[in-house]
Amino acid sequence: MELAAPMTQDSRLQFRELLERHHGIVVGVARTYAWNPEDRADLAQEIAAQLWRSFPRYDGTRNLSTWMYRIALNVAISYVRDNGLRGRRDMPLDEGLHELADDNAVDHEREQHIRLLHAFIRRQKPLDRALLLLYLDDRSQRDIAEILGISETNVATKIGRLKQRLREEL
The missing domain is CATH 1.10.10 (Arc Repressor Mutant, subunit A)
Known part of the structure; x- marks a missing residue:
């Protein structure tokens, strides 16, 4: 596992604000690739962890949400492949419809x-x-x-x- 580069207090605060502001990206990707609530939570956590590890290398001149989507989708696709979630159908089809x-x-x-x-x-x-x-x-x-x-x-x-x-x- 790749260790995160040391981050300053300001960087940690900036990352936390970023994650709070764009949590919909993490949740949306996790919901699309994992239907069991436990799998979704694990996947969302793995996405957040990879965003954290990658944040010190984020190029501020690039679109932030594009960067987040790219990382989140790469993590999700790897997660599905590595954990065999493709065929699991534990979530009822109407979850979230309310x-x-x-x-x-x-x-x-x-x-x-x-x-x-x-x-x-x-x-x-x-x-x-x-x-x-x-x-x-x-x-x-x-x-x-x-x-x-x-x-x-x-x-x-x-x-x-x-x-x-x-x-x-x-």
């Missing part, structure tokens, strides 16, 4: 579409899951390409193919 539903009225059709989308995402390879996560997070094709280390054209092609497969399945 957050999306209106407090007073449940839109069953919308809930069903969300369940189908979650199921579709789970069946995808890790790179395609990453593409979908970033696309659904309204990241630009340029950002997605930079995060995943592929060309913008490749991003557009892959997203188009994923949308087509999704339409065919729904």
Whole structure:
């Protein structure tokens, strides 16, 4: 395990603020790649640890969220590969849907579409899951390409193919 470079008190405070401000990236990636609550917690912790180890080398001229996504997705893909989580389906498909539903009225059709989308995402390879996560997070094709280390054209092609497969399945 790579040891973190010594950090100043200011750097530690800056990192903590960064993690608090962008915790949605860590949680979103963990939720996309691990469905069991314990696996999600472990993965989120591993992502945070890798961000900590990498923080001293962060280039402040680069986009912070792009840097975080790149690290989080690399950790998640490795975690799935190393821990055999790909086939596990411990999380009910509708977990988290209550957050999306209106407090007073449940839109069953919308809930069903969300369940189908979650199921579709789970069946995808890790790179395609990453593409979908970033696309659904309204990241630009340029950002997605930079995060995943592929060309913008490749991003557009892959997203188009994923949308087509999704339409065919729904």
